[in-house]
Every structure is written in structure tokens, then in C-alpha cells.
Amino acid sequence: MDLVEWLQRIMVGFGAAWVMWLMIGLSVISVAIILERAWFFWSLRDDLGVLARDLRASLDDSVEAAIKRMEASPSAEAAVVSAGLAVAHKGPEAAEEAMAGATALQRMKLERRLAYLGTLGNNAPFIGLFGTVIGVVMAFDELGKAAVNTTGAQAAQAAQAAAPQAVMSSIAEALVATAVGLAVAIPAVAFNNFFQRMIKATLANTEALTRILLSHLKANPSFVVPGEGLAAHAVEKPRKAAKVAESRATGGTAKKAASEKAASDEADGEEES
Structure with a gap:
């Protein structure tokens, strides 16, 4: 038995059903990550326009007001500004470095588990294509068996009889594997792109708020926190x-x-x- 025949027997023996079960399991994990990330981003929502206006007003009023306003916000942007306010008495350079470190930490939290969605979105169609190949191999195997067991006119009749049954069912199984792969990949790619867009918006808003604090620190060298x-x-x-x-x-x-x-x-x- 050569290698090709051995692999063919393995594919025909297991079929493409296990590929579809694998895709279903991966899709369940994907849906769980999508729901968890959606809840996470929803918990960080805040009106950034109001937050920026309140930050300017509170800095002009008192440092205590600025700290309290940032602590009251659940957003990642406020967490970064709070890190800068904590070391603002050491100067603008120290505050800028502290906010850069806090931004890196917030980025890690925002991007958590998104690599799975990106990987699944890129590779799910290929997994479905693998199931498709297995289904096609099964279809041709059925045609080969019918041709081997009969000769002459009987071979043609047997092939025609096998086509509507085993051959067509194998082809249908192959197409189902392709459809399952696409059904798993499309939501993963869509939500991964959506979350990546939200991360970019969050980081842009963070940059805007940090510039507000740094401009206040540079304009007020005698700025002292309690x-x-x-x-x-x-x-x-x-x-x-x-x-x-x-x-x-x-x-x-x-x-x-x-x-x-x-x-x-x-x-x-x-x-x-």
C-alpha cells in the first residue's frame, strides 16, 4: 500500500463530519469571545466630549476635582490620565512617561483575545476547504469502487446508479463543509475589525486627553498636587x-x-x- 492510498483510506474512513464538528466547536469559542469583548467595551463607554471638557474645567479649578472626575469615569482614557495626575507634581516629563506606560497596559487589555478572532477568521475557510477536499475524495472513491466491481456496460450502469446516491451525498457533504467554514469565518472577521476600530478610537481619545493634561502642566510649571x-x-x-x-x-x-x-x-x- 503506497502513501496516497493509505491517506485516501484515512480520509474516506473518517469522512468530513469531524471537520464540521471542529468548526462548530471553534465557532462556539468565537461567539463567547465576541460576547465577552462586546460587554467589556460596553462597560468602558463614556461621553469623551464631556470628559475632555470636565478635565479642562477641573484642572483650572483644583487638582482634587480633576482626580475625582477621572476616577468617576469607567473609560480607559480616564485611567491613563489618572496615571499622569498621580505623578504630575514631578513634572510634565514624568507625567508623559507614566501615561505612556498606562496606555500600553490599556492597549493590552483592549486587544485581549482578539488574536483568536483574527486567526479563526483567516483560517476557518481553509479548514472548511479541507473538509471539501475530503468530500470530493469520497465521491471519487465511490465511483472507483463501482468501476472496479463491474466491467463493460455494467460498469457504466453501476456508475450511473452510484452517482445519485453515494457520490452526490459525498459532494453535498463537501459543499456543507465549505459553507460551515465561511459561516464561522465571516462573523469572526467582522467583529475583529469592529473591535480593532474601537481600539483605535480609544487610543486616539486617550492621546487627546493626555495632551490636555500635558498642556496644563507645561503652562503651569508650579503645578502641585495634594x-x-x-x-x-x-x-x-x-x-x-x-x-x-x-x-x-x-x-x-x-x-x-x-x-x-x-x-x-x-x-x-x-x-x-
Whole structure:
């Protein structure tokens, strides 16, 4: 038995049904990912126009208002701006780097599991085509069997009798495999493109909001967030305490030296008398 005949027997023995079951399983996973990603993007929705206007107004008002407004928004854009506000007291460069890192993290969250949809959309038609090839092989195998078992005019009659039955059913199975592959690929590609478009829009909105914060920081070099004042107070308080202790120690030493000098002068006076 050569390799071609061995592969043919394997294809004919298993048929194309397992390919369609595989495609159905992959489509179930695809639908689950589509629903999960749709819910995820829906949970991040916010009015970005209002958010940008509120960010400008809150920055002009107070830092506390800006932080509270960003924390109240569920959007990925607000999460990136919050990362910049957290280090805004260190300068525009630090805020820009922090927001760049936060943007990278948000991109990873937005693109999670989309690679599966892209891969399935690109390869599902080929898997269906594989099932189609198996169905065609089965059809020709049925024709070959009919020709081998009969001779002459009987071979032609047997081939004609086999065509409406086993041969045509094999061809129908092949076409069904192609249809299943396309049915799985089309939604995966469509939703993958839709989610990729939403990711691009989210990143563009993030860039716009980060520019608003950076422009405010560069226009106000003395911009200080509440955390910096608290940290400076925490550092200054031990310094003041150390100075007080030092002054007390110096004052105590001076008083002690003065008392010792007075006692010495009094003793000298008694000796002279």
C-alpha cells in the first residue's frame, strides 16, 4: 500500500463530519469571545466630549476635582490620565512617561483575545476547504469502487446508479463543509475589525486627553498636587523637631555653663574675702 492510498483510506474512513464538528466547536469559542469583548467595551463607554471638557474645567479649578472626575469615569482614557495626575507634581516629563506606560497596559487589555478572532477568521475557510477536499475524495472513491466491481456496460450502469446516491451525498457533504467554514469565518472577521476600530478610537481619545493634561502642566510649571504638599510636610516636620531639639540642647548647655561660671565666681569671691 503506497502513501496516497493509505491517506485516501484515512480520509474516506473518517469522512468530513469531524471537520464540521471542529468548526462548530471553534465557532462556539468565537461567539463567547465576541460576547465577552462586546460587554467589556460596553462597560468602558463614556461621553469623551464631556470628559475632555470636565478635565479642562477641573484642572483650572483644583487638582482634587480633576482626580475625582477621572476616577468617576469607567473609560480607559480616564485611567491613563489618572496615571499622569498621580505623578504630575514631578513634572510634565514624568507625567508623559507614566501615561505612556498606562496606555500600553490599556492597549493590552483592549486587544485581549482578539488574536483568536483574527486567526479563526483567516483560517476557518481553509479548514472548511479541507473538509471539501475530503468530500470530493469520497465521491471519487465511490465511483472507483463501482468501476472496479463491474466491467463493460455494467460498469457504466453501476456508475450511473452510484452517482445519485453515494457520490452526490459525498459532494453535498463537501459543499456543507465549505459553507460551515465561511459561516464561522465571516462573523469572526467582522467583529475583529469592529473591535480593532474601537481600539483605535480609544487610543486616539486617550492621546487627546493626555495632551490636555500635558498642556496644563507645561503652562503651569508650579503645578502641585495634594500629595506633594503632604509629603513635603512629612519631611519638614522631622526637620523642625530636630532643630527644636538641637536648640534645646544648646540652650541647656549654655545654662549649665552659666551656672557653673556663677558658682566659680562665687567661690573666688569667698576666697578673696
